[in-house]
Amino acid sequence: MAMFFHYLKFVTAFPAQVPPRRETATREGRHLCFELPNPSGASISTLFYIRRTNQLVVGFSDGCLSLWNRKTLKREHHCQLGARRIPVHAITFQEPEKDPSNCCYLWAVKSTQESEGDVLRLRLLQLTIGSRKRLASGQVMYEGLECCKERFSLDLASRILPWRRQNSHMKFLSCQTIEDFYDSVDQGDNANEDGACLLSSGVVHLTCSGFQKEEEQLDAILSAAFQMGSLDLLTGCIKRWTSEKQPNSMENLQFISECVWNKVVYAKDDLDQMCVPLFHGSSNSPDLSTLQSLQHCQCLLSNLSRVLNLFQLRKKQALANHISVYAKVVIWFFQAGLLPDGLGFIEDLDPLSPVRHPNRER
Structure with missing residues (x-):
């Protein structure tokens, strides 16, 4: 991040003439930074x-x-x-x-x-x-x-049911409100006000009132789990549903498998869009945000591949894994200065980690 500090103009107090200072900083290619x-x-x-x-x-x-x-x-x-x-x-x-x-x-x-x-x-x-x-x-x-x-x-720690009844520390991941509004002759204005906290050891869901869409809510929870890499709860549910072989369990497994594969497709499209300016030379210069986006996409694909392996979907799991490895290769070329074309090694992007070929990583 040190390479970006020279773009910031720090202001220790809040001056009355902020707009003129902002315009001056903008002309200099800098941003105002307030404490x-x-x-x-x-x-x-x-x-x-x-x-x-x-x-x-x-x-x-x-x-x-x-x-x-x-x-x-x-x-x-x-x-x-x-x-x-x-x-x-x-x-x-x-x-x-x-x-x-x-x-x-x-x-x-x-x-x-x-x-x-x-x-x-x-x-x-x-x-x-x-x-x-x-x-x-x-x-x-x-x-x-x-x-x-x-x-x-509300104390949420006392309301969580630990997975498999095991004692494990909780780690908070995210909190959100879900509000859907419907306008129909029968129902009129109907507000759905829900709160959901996703934890590494379980999910806390608070419902205030209204109608909720379970599939949309489950998709949001799955997305957060894939993004954060918190897969213990999800993999545990998949294994339990697979062993139970109940009608509801089969529906849940089908929904999750379809959801995971759709996210692989979307992640592949995102990776393609990020790679186009790198290979076609249309990218002006490498920056930290590009590297972070590539690393985030690769991590997501790796997590999706792990979940697909639980469903024994060999071809889909292999494809997701190949795309993840390809993303690793692109990241390696990017850090080595081989992408975009004509640029040298970018030391400031990841100064703490040496550049290693992805095939040599353990």
Whole structure:
């Protein structure tokens, strides 16, 4: 990352004339970088931008949370979530339907991430907004934070059923809200408000109200598992369903196998699109984002190949594995400076890892 620091222009305070400074930095090919201080001095553990309120939510490693107004560049709220100094690892925004009081909600997840035992707590914060405006595009925007109060807290660690009843540390992966709106004669406006936390040892699902689409939810959970490489729970379910040979088990196995193969196809298409500018010479210069995208795609293909092997789909598993190896080769050529054509070795892209030929890796 050191090669990108010279593109940043650090500002230790929030000056009144931000637009002129931004324009000056843009002409210089640089970006303004503002410091987001925490009174306790703790490091930032997560960031989340709320488009509807134009706010940046900052979670800290000591359990504190701040709300910054992106328009005024001022901190509008700062609080400690609970008495224990547990890091805030995820934040997500939820907007209720037709709420006359102009209130929105933040879900904040605090987790020790195996450092101090299994602690995982979900907190709901209510944001009371001064005004609610509907733009010409139809988008709803909120402006003027009046107060932020905690309304709900839930200990998730005590509600998880460990897989195979074994004692294992939990690691938080992701949290999301799923909201689908339906407008029909019979049902009218129907909001589905669900929260789901995906863990390496299980899944916690909270349903508030409304109709939910199980297949869409399962697909979202599978996607997160493949992306994060958390396959223990999934592989355990596949083995159990295979041994049970029940009607529902067969349906689940068929759905997962189709889902996995579709993701292999999509990953192959993404890899092709990333490789075209590298081989055709249309890529201006190599950068860290290109390398990270290639590595992410290769890791995803490797995880998908592992799951396909459980279904004994030999040809599909072999194809997914070959594509994964091909991605490794492209990464090796990229790091060695052989791609794009005419460029030298890129030391700053991965200074801690030597360039090894993929066939020699163990």
